[in-house]
Amino acid sequence: MVHHALLVPAIRERVEDALRHHTAAWNTYSKHRGAHLEAEAARLITVHLPGCAQHLGFEYFVPARDTETDPASYTKLVESDGLLLLDDIAIIIEAKAVALRPRSRTGDPLRLRQDLRRIVTDAADQGDRLRRRILHDRGLRLRDETWLDLTTIREIHTVAVSLEDLSGIATITSELVTSGLLTTDDLPWTVSLHDLRIISELIDRPTELLLYLRRRTEPDTTRRFHAVDELDFFLHFLAAQLYVEPDPDEVHDALPQLGTPRTRDRRRHRQQGLELLTSLTNPPDAWYFHQLGIRTTPIDKPRMKANPAMLNLIDELAERRDPGWLAMTATLLHLDGSAQRRCATLGTHLAAQTRSDGLPHNQAIPMGTRRGDSVLLVLMTTPPTVPTTASQQRLREYTTAKKHQLQLDRSFGLLYDSQGRLISTSYDNRAPGPDPVLDALCSRIPLKGPEAFQGFPPPRRRTRSSRKRR
Numbered sequence: 386m387v388h389h390a391l392l393v394p395a396i397r398e399r400v401e402d403a404l405r406h407h408t409a410a411w412n413t414y415s416k417h418r419g420a421h422l423e424a425e426a427a428r429l430i431t432v433h434l435p436g437c438a439q440h441l442g443f444e445y446f447v448p449a450r451d452t453e454t455d456p457a458s459y460t461k462l463v464e465s466d467g468l469l470l471l472d473d474i475a476i477i478i479e480a481k482a483v484a485l486r487p488r489s490r491t492g493d494p495l496r497l498r499q500d501l502r503r504i505v506t507d508a509a510d511q512g513d514r515l516r517r518r519i520l521h522d523r524g525l526r527l528r529d530e531t532w533l534d535l536t537t538i539r540e541i542h543t544v545a546v547s548l549e550d551l552s553g554i555a556t557i558t559s560e561l562v563t564s565g566l567l568t569t570d571d572l573p574w575t576v577s578l579h580d581l582r583i584i585s586e587l588i589d590r591p592t593e594l595l596l597y598l599r600r601r602t603e604p605d606t607t608r609r610f611h612a613v614d615e616l617d618f619f620l621h622f623l624a625a626q627l628y629v630e631p632d633p634d635e636v637h638d639a640l641p642q643l644g645t646p647r648t649r650d651r652r653r654h655r656q657q658g659l660e661l662l663t664s665l666t667n668p669p670d671a672w673y674f675h676q677l678g679i680r681t682t683p684i685d686k687p688r689m690k691a692n693p694a695m696l697n698l699i700d701e702l703a704e705r706r707d708p709g710w711l712a713m714t715a716t717l718l719h720l721d722g723s724a725q726r727r728c729a730t731l732g733t734h735l736a737a738q739t740r741s742d743g744l745p746h747n748q749a750i751p752m753g754t755r756r757g758d759s760v761l762l763v764l765m766t767t768p769p770t771v772p773t774t775a776s777q778q779r780l781r782e783y784t785t786a787k788k789h790q791l792q793l794d795r796s797f798g799l800l801y802d803s804q805g806r807l808i809s810t811s812y813d814n815r816a817p818g819p820d821p822v823l824d825a826l827c828s829r830i831p832l833k834g835p836e837a838f839q840g841f842p843p844p845r846r847r848t849r850s851s852r853k854r855r
């Protein structure tokens with residue numbers, strides 16, 4: 386071996402080449418290889434999804450032809466490696482234990498394309514097949530004829546896990562799309578089991594996992610950032626980066642209710658260029674060496690860079706585990722530094738006003754970049770003279786009515802007492818659209834027009850000059 390990092394692939398190739406000459410041994414080994422990959426992938430993800438429902442290695446029915454339009458009539462039985470459900474979030478796991486052939490490793494175009502189809506494309510297609518059934522049928526008809534109800538699911542991500550080290554391949558998602566190996570309809574996060582294990586060990590909060598999935602699977606991410614190693618992407622993300630400025634005109638076309646594009650937004654979008662991520666793995670290497678006793682000097686584990694007050698709020702919401710807490714915390718962590726600081730302290734400021742005049746106060750903030758991820762955040766206070774139940778009802782009605790008025794996908798409500806303590810939350814993820822009942826609610830509650838509400842600015846990458854000014 387020319388380098389110790391080649392130890393595992395060297396042994397694996399020699400072992401698998403030998404086992405292929407013995408059918409019974411190979412069948413036993415390949416079955417174990419696939420089962421190990423599926424189980425480990427699920428374990429490394431579920432550890433960050435407390436209380437999630439797990440469906441592993443299950444079979445379900447899909448239509449075999451276009452004439453099969455009702456789930457009860459589906460006749461084709463297919464398999465999924467894993468489906469993890471928490472609140473309205475679904476994470477699909479597709480594990481591919483097949484190996485790159487030696488000629489693929491040499492860069493042979495035909496062999497490499499064939500192997501990438503088996504590892505990357507097949508996993509994406511199988512994940513998309515399950516995603517379409519969830520969105521279209523709002524549930525799955527399982528092999529035993531039971532019905533898995535998924536009507537509450539609003540956000541779906543696919544994680545395609547391989548045993549292969551696909552460095553330099555999985556990190557160029559945009560090139561895989563250009564070559565026809567993937568489509569932009571529902572990009573999976575393609576990651577090796579090795580990198581998934583390290584990322585899982587570096588993650589401190591469930592919201593970090595969900596936010597990374599959101600950002601990593603954005604079609605423009607690997608056009609904006611280039612890296613050879615998946616860990617460079619993740620460590621850049623931990624540094625509060627890995628964010629692509631959306632086209633403000635496209636945002637306006639999708640969500641005109643959020644206001645007209647600003648000149649500075651167009652300028653930021655226009656000025657962002659390609660960023661090459663050089664190796665960022667020295668800090669985790671040093672941390673691992675200390676864990677293993679190779680280095681005696683204590684080294685802190687790399688952690689998410691965010692506003693401390695916001696992290697405290699996120700941890701409180703995660704501990705409460707009220708409905709929608711995972712989507713809510715990922716949305717809050719998505720904000721840039723100034724917006725995090727403002728949002729984390731806004732409840733305290735509103736509570737100070739309530740202590741001063743004895744009245745309830747609230748602020749509504751719409752956010753989003755496209756249909757599907759639009760959010761209304763509402764912070765509200767309750768004075769000591771008003772029963773908590775009445776204020777909770779007021780929060781639910783106001784967030785629901787305002788969400789319907791703005792036709793947004795989700796609404797998060799936070800209720801604070803006059804001392805600035807969080808006492809209740811509200812969550813509404815009903816799909817936007819016509820609703821006479823909600824129309825009546827909007828007419829009953831005095832609501833300002835959409836022009837009166839300004840959302841938080843999107844996260845932006847701080848330049849060196851801005852860091853100096855701070």
